Amino acid sequence: MKEAVLVVGATSSIARSLASKMGQQGTALHLAARDRFEVERIAKDIAIRYQVPVSWSIFDALDRDSHADLLQKALDHLDRLDGVAVFLGELGNQEKAQREFDCAEQIIHSNYTGVASILTHAANYLEKQRHGFIICLSSVAGDRGRQSNYVYGAAKGALSLFLQGLRNRLAKSNVRVLTVKPGFVDTKMTFGKSGMFLMAKPEQVASAVIRALQKNKLVVYVPWFWFWIMLIIRSIPEFLFKRLSL
Numbered sequence: 001m002k003e004a005v006l007v008v009g010a011t012s013s014i015a016r017s018l019a020s021k022m023g024q025q026g027t028a029l030h031l032a033a034r035d036r037f038e039v040e041r042i043a044k045d046i047a048i049r050y051q052v053p054v055s056w057s058i059f060d061a062l063d064r065d066s067h068a069d070l071l072q073k074a075l076d077h078l079d080r081l082d083g084v085a086v087f088l089g090e091l092g093n094q095e096k097a098q099r100e101f102d103c104a105e106q107i108i109h110s111n112y113t114g115v116a117s118i119l120t121h122a123a124n125y126l127e128k129q130r131h132g133f134i135i136c137l138s139s140v141a142g143d144r145g146r147q148s149n150y151v152y153g154a155a156k157g158a159l160s161l162f163l164q165g166l167r168n169r170l171a172k173s174n175v176r177v178l179t180v181k182p183g184f185v186d187t188k189m190t191f192g193k194s195g196m197f198l199m200a201k202p203e204q205v206a207s208a209v210i211r212a213l214q215k216n217k218l219v220v221y222v223p224w225f226w227f228w229i230m231l232i233i234r235s236i237p238e239f240l241f242k243r244l245s246l
């Protein structure tokens, strides 16, 4: 067995592609997601296809009391843990979130608080072990607040900063932290949404994540041109930006 990796939010289109690619490379996996039937189906498929150990468990970002147990469950199945990859996220409904803060709060918990919680457990374990990696999906939406999705964007922006701090903390423990910032990706999250352009495929994002990990990258925009798009968007002065319909 090459490596042992915990994948959180494993029913995400991008996560299942990454898990499949890792399985193909001989990585043992523990998949965690809130959809019991789908995560079991994905786990069995990868195990049969690539003849690697793949176990699974239930994970809900909003049920924070269960997060410490998740790491233990992964260790019980895998015996060791070299990496933790976190994919969960929820775009949510911006208009509803503006009217009802309960809706905004759920977006914040699904994209930031719940993710920060599982990352904290993962970081504490890997720090003690003094080896390993964390992969976490943030978004270009976190690079600048826009009227069309600033609740989701704010949660992702907070997550990007959290990951930056974690990377700084874990550097001396030989634990790598990779922040992934995709642009638009053709997944369940964006299905049927208007205003999407330069859409990437989930497999493209998964391959870019694996390449970035192999090259020890710290932050990666996927596809790469989003780095330049966001550089331009971030550099627009605020007095102009506030007038744009973005």
Ligand SMILES: NC(=O)c1ccc[n+]([C@@H]2O[C@H](COP(=O)([O-])OP(=O)(O)OC[C@H]3O[C@@H](n4cnc5c(N)ncnc54)[C@H](OP(=O)(O)O)[C@@H]3O)[C@@H](O)[C@H]2O)c1
Residues within 6 Å of the ligand: 009, 010, 011, 012, 013, 014, 015, 033, 034, 035, 059, 060, 061, 062, 087, 088, 089, 090, 091, 110, 114, 137, 138, 139, 140, 181, 182, 183, 184, 185, 186, 187, 188, 189, 190
């Ligand atoms: N698609 C894009 O354009 C895009 C762009 C930038 C960043 N991203 C980020 O990429 C990551 C993967 O998303 P995706 O595009 O692959 O979309 P996706 O297929 O909709 O995956 C989202 C995943 O998050 C899970 N999830 C949501 N809320 C959860 C909760 N409270 N507890 C546990 N799991 C929860 C979903 O579980 P269920 O299957 O049960 O719903 C699903 O597995 C996310 O962090 C997303 O924000 C996506």
